[in-house]
Amino acid sequence: MDSPAVAVRGLVKRYGDVEAVRGIDLEVARGETFGFLGPNGAGKSTTINILCTLVEPTAGEARVVGLDAVRDRAAVRRRIGLVFQDPTLDAPMSGEQNLRFHQELYGVDRRHAAARREEVLRTVGLWERRADPVATYSGGMRRRLEIARGLLHSPQVLFLDEPTIGLDPQTRSSIWAYLAELHRSEEITVFVTTHYMDEAEHCDRIAIMNEGRIVALDTPDALKAQVGADRVAITTDDDEAALRALRTELGLEGAVREGAVTVNVPDGAGFVPRLFDRLGGHGVAIRSVTVTRPSLDDVFLAHTGTTIRDAEAGAGPSMHPMALRSRTAHR
């Protein structure tokens, strides 16, 4: 039981000319909630598919609870729960029938099967709707049912690939509330991928992935601290003069982003009076100042030089997630 929940070394996955994963190393401890953050096409899904034994790596090693994801495939599958990006429920069957199907498929002990079904259905708040066909469920309910199903065989690691994709913000936050609840009651490791920055905040640690590489890996707070505290965005009449004044008067390297001079400082609120004092002396007219606490967006920006939204928009057709997914299917 001492082996880490997930251990990855030198992992590479190539699809023809496309290098989806370009050599990553990673270790996730037991009981951790670990987030994989990055834009679509960053290689998150490929990595999670390798860990779930659905895709074989081109090079490197992936271990789940000490078992090799390639050689001990069946043993790994018995110890993990999976919630895929795309739905995998049988709509004509009821919620409970879907769960029973899963238990039989995984050979769960029948003496405890019914009790376990009730337990997970109650946890995700679907006990009252258990007899209804899944076709009548909303998107959020289906997601919750899939999470419940992923837990049925009491896995040691629960993998969720974009569990909240396509859901409205309210449903998204309720899914995270359920995940937090499960994490408390089930004592399992949760490995989740997302491209929503705000969701990564729910994780103990996060790895930021971009273009097949892990560019940063730490707790959300530590990552934010790395970026250099607060971001101050200043709109002025003369950005060039403002940048010069920042350099000479305050010794700070600013940059123009989205029409504002931005600069990172440890204490944004305390910096503002000093800013007016010094820049005013140089005749730079300041029109507005915005101080923002650092977010994971800034972390992403600092490590990749682009925002996550721009990274998604700029992803070429070869790195499009649909293209990657269909290639995964043709393994």
Add this chain to the structure above:
Amino acid sequence: MTTTLRTEAVRVPESGLTTEARAAAVVWEREMIRFVKDRARILSSLAQPLLFLFVLGSGLGSLLGGTAGGVRFETFLFPGVMAISVLFTAAFAGISIVWDREFGFLREMLVAPVSTASILVGKALGGATVATLQCLVLLALAGLVGVPYDPLMLLTMIGLIFLMGFMITALGLVLAARVRQVQSAMPLVQLVITPLMFLSGALFPLSGLPTWLTVLTHINPMTYAVEPLRSVVFDHLDVDAATRARFDPGIVWGGWTVPVGVQVLLTVAFALALLGLAVVRFRRTE
């Protein structure tokens, strides 16, 4: 904490024959659930064989002069219509896995810690069962077309129908392995199933055919599944040898009449080979 205790108790066992059998059984059970829920499918798949039996049977029967040697054309057609019903029902059951893929449920089945073979065996047994259940309705009409209600004959027919259903579902699975789009599934089934139907001896006796047609019927696996069915029916009819030779000439390779037992064994071999092929193709593509 009770949760932890239960968590230990429900841990999934290591692989074994029992686990594989349970997986196949639950896949079969799902086919049953879907069959019972889909009443429209039951009715529509019964309509076609009934049309064949009574409309084609009566129409062509009158052309042949009603009865020939005491055998009505409908009586001859009866086992053939069974086979057609099995062919369409089972092929659809097999190809339905394309819908499972489309809606993602195939993934849920294939990522389970059981072999692909167990999943596909469950599917094939499900298709065979559904095809057999459909045929029970047709079997109940035996008396209308001059086939006696002999218990042993009926039981043998049910066994043969089940075997045929298994083989055809396996064929449907082989076809479904590479079909990515639901729209192309049905045309593909029609393309494969229709020749199998016409070249199997389901609709006409295999005697006195031109050589090219004889060759085609002999390489059609369906032929070896249809003929035993007809043979069982004629075993229980009161007809002379000449009439039987005309309506039920059997399968003749060169000068050798293939015994019914060998035909059944061939069908078993075809069924297993098709299932094996389906497993290989699914392992490679998913």
